[in-house]
Amino acid sequence: MVYGTMKKGLLTLSLLMTTSLSAFADNLSAIDVLKKNANWDLVQPGTMCVEEYRFLSEGRVSIASNQERVTGSYSFITGTDTFGLPAVVISFETDNQQPDCMGNNANQAGTASTNFLKIESAQKIYFCLDAMGKSCPVYLKPVR
Numbered sequence: 001m002v003y004g005t006m007k008k009g010l011l012t013l014s015l016l017m018t019t020s021l022s023a024f025a026d027n028l029s030a031i032d033v034l035k036k037n038a039n040w041d042l043v044q045p046g047t048m049c050v051e052e053y054r055f056l057s058e059g060r061v062s063i064a065s066n067q068e069r070v071t072g073s074y075s076f077i078t079g080t081d082t083f084g085l086p087a088v089v090i091s092f093e094t095d096n097q098q099p100d101c102m103g104n105n106a107n108q109a110g111t112a113s114t115n116f117l118k119i120e121s122a123q124k125i126y127f128c129l130d131a132m133g134k135s136c137p138v139y140l141k142p143v144r
């Protein structure tokens with residue numbers, strides 16, 4: 001019977017930890033976490049590709065990926081309802097048209113991207129393609 005009691009105790013502890021971690025992520029604002037650290041690496045799982053994002057003061061952004069260097073501006077959009085994720089909109093102003101870490105060299109100057117922000121922890125913020133956070137192929141991690 002001690003084994004059964006121990007299993008119940010471990011299950012309860014596991015549920016408490018899961019609930020606590022979930023509450024931690026829910027209470028964190030992805031925007032606040034991004035604002036606390038200017039330097040982030042964008043990781044593309046399954047590849048060796050890592051892009052360096054620098055969220056500079058006054059809404060400026062600098063991105064380095066392999067030989068590509070892109071600059072522009074960024075702004076945050078908060079979710080308009082309780083279900084939508086916040087987003088970062090990046091407007092690209094300059095692009096040296098050199099290959100990025102995936103081999104692309106398309107000129108991004110004059111274009112913009114919207115990435116919805118789904119926070120897992122202060123160490124991992126996903127860039128999602130949809131406001132519900134169902135398609136999140138890459139993530140940011142802070143540079144130390």
